[in-house]
Amino acid sequence: AQSVTQLGSHVSVSEGALVLLRCNYSSSVPPYLFWYVQYPNQGLQLLLKYTSAATLVKGINGFEAEFKKSETSFHLTKPSAHMSDAAEYFCAVSDGETSGSRLTFGEGTQLTVNP
């Protein structure tokens, strides 16, 4: 079975500060990992994905994440927060075809950016 744990349901940073959102996963096979962002009253938008290529993955809006197998982590970072980054962020894992390609989500982290 696969699972995702996002550490911190709420994270608050100042504009211009580093953003770090934590994600740890559990998977019985090499995983595919994703970060999604959800703005208020909107659907989910893919930020970035890891699919067993480069371990450092760059996404949209200046975000990146690093896959660390030894730590079973896939933390999301952005060097300098912008007010427009305020949203909810979801980490997700898929075992690929072994589980019907199902995507399992973490509970989400609400990011607040203070001026």
Next chain:
Amino acid sequence: DAGITQSPRHKVTETGTPVTLRCHQTENHRYMYWYRQDPGHGLRLIHYSYGVKDTDKGEVSDGYSVSRSKTEDFLLTLESATSSQTSVYFCAIRRTDYYGYTFGSGTRLTVV
């Protein structure tokens, strides 16, 4: 993006009534999914489909059924709606071009 349309976008219904939500895709993707989103729970899988007439349960399938008679349509039915099924429902497809998942805009369902 992936041509996913959910309908209706909003619905209010009474306890005990059946409700059907529709997900329509235009790009012939094999895998389709229904999730519900609730505060503090993230998104949880209700049912998914891996082809026409091929469906399976997710982690929160009780009280829900699905059907997929055509590749493009995946229907979610609440057989007898309860207040605990008040939620936002998202449909998703698994893409084959870059192994990602694309979501519809969601259906906000309120059961009163």
